[in-house]
Amino acid sequence: MSHPSMRTRLMVGTGLAVTLVLLVSMVLIYQSVARMLRKEVKMQLLESAALLAKSSELEPEGVVYEWHEALESGSRTGVPGYFQYWDQTHGSTVASPALGDGRLEPFHGALDQTVLRPITLPDGRPALAAGLLHLPFLDGEALEEMERLGQVLHPQDFPQVLVCARETQSLDDKLHRMAGHLLRAGTATLVTIWLAVWLVSRHTLRPLDALARRLDERSRQDGGPIPRTPDDLPVELTGLAGAFNRTLERVEAARERERQFALHAAHELRTPIAGIQATLEQAVSRPREAADLRQRATSALEIAHGMSGTIHTLMRLARLRGGLEKPDAEHFDPAALVHALLEEQADRFAARGLKLAIDGPATVPPLDNDPELFRIVIATLVDNLIRHAPQDSAAAMAITDKRHSFHVHFTNSAPDLGHEELKDLFEPFQRGRRAAASGGSGLGLSLAREITRLLGGTIDLRLEDARLTVELSLPR
Template identity: 35%
Template sequence: MTSIRARVLAPLLPLTALALLVTAAGIHASTRRDLLASFDRGVIASARSLAAGVEVGVDGTPAFDPEDLSLPELATPSPDFFYVIFGAQGQVVARSPQAPAVGAPAGSDGPRVTDGPPGFRVAVLPVVREPERDPKDVEEWQEEHPGEPLPEPEPQTLWVEVGRATKPVEQALSRLRRRLFVGFGGLFVALVLLPVWIVSRALRPLEALSRRADEIGPEDPSARLPEEAVAQEIRGLVRALNRALERLGAAYERQKRFSADAAHELRSPLAAVQTECEVALRRPRPPEELRGSLERVLCRVRKLAAMVEDLLRLSRLQNGVLPGGRGEVDLAFVASEAAALHRATAQAKGVDLEVRAEGPVWVRGDPGLLEEAVSNLVDNAVRYT
């Protein structure tokens, strides 16, 4: 059987690991979402800054003039930044040298950010511009197109696409993953060690009881486990153990009494057998005397065997084991048999044995035990009369 610590940790380890993994994944996903949202706002802001440099000439030709823009990426080209400006017909108006080949965006809805090339987020910003009406430009147009009417200004929708590499987001997420690994790894170890410590602390009273139980020996059968010094949850167990100790103590006392009784009962017959044998061996004897000695020894040995059987029966009775079955017994017949068995001994001592019973006296009990009890009563009565 596995220990309590193992049974506590067996389900706790995977559950704790799963809970921490789910929590870490949730934190990572939430942080990534927030970082991308902030990053996307920055990409849209860059697209709006570029849109300030988009204009449409008097003849409706779109152009891009980045000179007045204050974007650092325009001054120093970077592989982590690109832009493409599309005209109303989908033609490329301007693009950065490192811009990938991308098609004109579809639709004219508000600014949006999507995944672009691998590792990039791309902001698409529609820009509505009307042709410029600067007097200088109008004069130049009239010189180039004498006699032609000035075109009516029609607004055009252009698109500004700006892409930024997501390296800052990935670097921040990488730092977050390292911190989660260290922090949640330490938390996992703490959450595993804490139940072990709690279980060990809870088992200390049981370990103390185990040591106290080991100290209880046969030299002090009345010793018991302390009930008041233990927690309420295990007090019932302690009471049950104390009751078991009481039963063991009672059995031990019965065993001691049985041993003392057996030694007392067997001492005299064994001494008589020993004396008979020593007398018989003291000097050479004729066969008739040796035979008489052997017969007396055999008689005493038979009595010893009967005595041993009685002691064994007594031991079974003390342990609550009945040797036979219960049934209807004629007590008058049992008394008559006992009287007949001891009548010769009684007559030798001048004692008359008489059984007075008008008929059968039926009782319920063990026949063998009743016969032995009545026989012992008659024997004691004859012996001490």
């Protein structure tokens, strides 16, 4: 399975985003410039049409074109482009010298309404043309001259069609060159940004690559110090690196606990195995009476039963830690279950001379949890109380039922227990400095804590005035 690359994603994402922005920008720039240039051509055409329309005057001898008179006198027309007049009355036409032998197609709209239309010039080039139907201009001097000659002409009798054109091939060429420039500039910008992103990402991810190499080197070793977060690691990745290091620390702590667990388990099992071996070796070392052999076999069997209990506890603890065992929720009365367990162990309390003070209700509203796992926890705590409380001492059990939680307190004397030992009592095979003589494997509190976690509760230890209190809390 291939994993996605941050650098590739950054390059591709940035490239796509920049390409989209550049394309949109180039299209907008191209359209804006093209619209502006074409608008300028249209304005020039409209101005030329208006100027040429005013250059046709009505005089006694007929319509006279000022631009034509200017040409005959050797002057310039002052009007760029191509244009042509059609006299609707006489059917005559006059064209600008730029047309040469070519002619424009006549078109027009309503009187004095200029119409724009794309056309093709006689030489085949594309152009934009303005067509106008207008009347020649009649000034006061021409009118007086007509009246003097007794022949008054009227402009409406001499309608004129004017078509003037501007070639657009040069404009299209300019726009084409501009599009090429925009495309090259956009490509150069995209390549530059890609290169910059690649360099920045390479520099930014270099500390992460270094951290990955350190972790890889460490993975080939058995243990060792956890790699330190590089000082130049980007702040956005320090949280991830810190979380990963904390995970490694927890993994290392779990590995160390499992290693110690295996060592302690081997130690705990070695002693009874050695006892069984010694008992059986003595039994077969020489001929013995049947009663003696039975006694020794019974002793070995008792040791084997103890080993079986220890192995069963170890297997259950492993299943709980590995998540192979889950609680089954049922409704049950936790207070009644606690009182029933205490009654079952009454003989053991009496045998050790323990005076147990019981406080709290005998019944409470039911919990919705696993009663069998809860029973194991209570039985384990009661067993620890009986085993480790001093002979002929006082112990106490209290039940507190609250709205959102249920609590059980077990308190007994612990004169030989120090505060520094409390944190280790929940670890497997930890029994305090002088608790070994009381028996047990040191797995009880560890098992009780694992089960309580599955039940969603907590177990806390407090040591005050040489009295140890174990508090079990379960949520309602």
